[in-house]
Amino acid sequence: MGSLGEGLRDRRRRETRREIHVVALRLAREHGFHKVTVEMISAEVGISPRTFFNYFPSKESAVVEQPPAELSPDLVARFIEGGPGRPRDVLTDLTRLLIEQLAQDPPERSEVHDVFELAHSAPTVFAALMARFDASRLTLAATVAQRMDPDTDEQVPDLIASVAMTAVRSGMERWSQDTADDRSDSPVLYVQRAVTVLEDLLAPGTHDFT
Amino acid sequence: MGSLGEGLRDRRRRETRREIHVVALRLAREHGFHKVTVEMISAEVGISPRTFFNYFPSKESAVVEQPPAELSPDLVARFIEGGPGRPRDVLTDLTRLLIEQLAQDPPERSEVHDVFELAHSAPTVFAALMARFDASRLTLAATVAQRMDPDTDEQVPDLIASVAMTAVRSGMERWSQDTADDRSDSPVLYVQRAVTVLEDLLAPGTHDFT
Incomplete structure (x- = not known):
């Protein structure tokens, strides 16, 4: 075929x-x-x-299917072509990839909302949702490893993928709860906001959020 | 009573x-x-x-019971007494709390190894393990929120807890696999190493790991 x-x-x-x-x-x-x-x-x-x-x-895993379920091969290819770079730049490119994927193929807010709500009411759904995010983390870590120098400490791709997935998870959850804000039908701004908070969290001497 | x-x-x-x-x-x-x-x-x-x-x-949740299962009330009290501070400092204190907990009550390497191995062989165990880490994250986020200024963006405690749990998860997993290194019977150095990588990952202009 x-x-x-x-x-x-x-x-x-x-x-x-x-x-x-x-x-x-x-x-x-x-x-x-x-x-x-x-x-x-x-x-x-x-x-x-x-x-x-x-x-x-x-049935749990069918319920929690969450975007980005699959990454666009074009976006992944462009990410890998970025080549070895400083871990920080790779993380920036990875969050950009995830945000572009969400922008290309935006999930429905009510659907994401329902998934998180079910997860909080049924422990097995919660576990399946976490497993889902974690499977995405492992896939992303493998993609990051493909791009980076083979000598890179193998913990680095895993941690880059973890931080990127943390931004996606947190941003998506916040977006799904923020029903008052009808302006935004995309989680993109929420995920970007989480990325900014994470960057400021670890960058020395920047402004705080109190 | x-x-x-x-x-x-x-x-x-x-x-x-x-x-x-x-x-x-x-x-x-x-x-x-x-x-x-x-x-x-x-x-x-x-x-x-x-x-x-x-x-x-x-049975899944019984198998995946993972330290730090419970935090010492003394360590938590000291953490909260640190008072509102810059998110970055709160994150530093939180990772220190988790590392002290691991040092006080070190898990057995073979046990942690077996749990991760089971998780990779049985999807329901994997899901339970992820749910376990995520429950720890939620508990930590609530502890962080107690300490921070009430005006703080509510995403900040969640992201601080997420980054700290990422360091613990990654360090513990690495430690459990590193059977060649018999010098260290504690995951502390591994978790500290993950914290350092995460800090360098997001800090601008530092050395890279390639």
Whole structure:
């Protein structure tokens, strides 16, 4: 199968994955998370439970699917082309990559809100959400390692990815709660704000936030 | 009941909790995590499954119990007495608190190693471990908020706690893998190293690690 066919198959997979997530979240909202089963979700999507498990290991993971679920290959390629640099610059480029991804493919605020709310009400959903963020961290750390000098202390890519994911998590959560602010239908400003706070937090001698 | 009685009860609770964790981890090592049940763990500890669930919501959470499980009230009191300060100084004090806690009550390297290994082999254990770190983050964020000026942007305590927990998680994981280095039976140096990398990561114009 050529690359065109691959592209189509990938797109269909992504659409199915997205639909499972949307249905799982809606059913959890309507019936309460504990009453929802993989069978209910599968029936509503029109797939078998077996197919469901090709996409997600559990109903928890279907519910917490969170952007940036997948990074655009173009953005990743551009990031890696940036080449080895000071860790600080790599971190700046990585947060820029994540923010561009969020801008290209913005999540729905109500959806993110519901996911965080479910996570706070059901410990297994909370655990799945944290695992999801952590899986993103590991993927990002591998991407960062690809770009950096092979001699770099291997802890550095992990910490760069952790700080970037902290900014995304914190910014997304804040955005999802800030229902009073209807001006912004994108989490981008919130994630940028978290990046600024983090930079000022660790930079010596800058202004404080008190 | 007076404070002395409370102290004793608290200590017994802590000992039971610790024993459940140690047994759960040993059984998982011996039989494989999937074959271990709450009933098996409870029988070995000599408690009822009902009592088990007073301590942990699942076998996963019993396995991943990780230090710093509880912070010493003295260390927390000293941290809060530090009073409002620049976020950067609060972060420094918080990492110092966590490092002192680890030094006072050092975990066993083989145990931490086994927990991370189990987490990488069983997704539900991984999720529980991440949830555990995140619960620590929330507790720390609340402690930081107590100390800071009430006008402080509420994102700041959360981000301070996130960065501190990132250092602990990364340092502990590195320490647990570094079996070649028998000189250090404490994760303290590893966590300190992660703190240094994080500081240099965000500080402008410092040396790099390539």
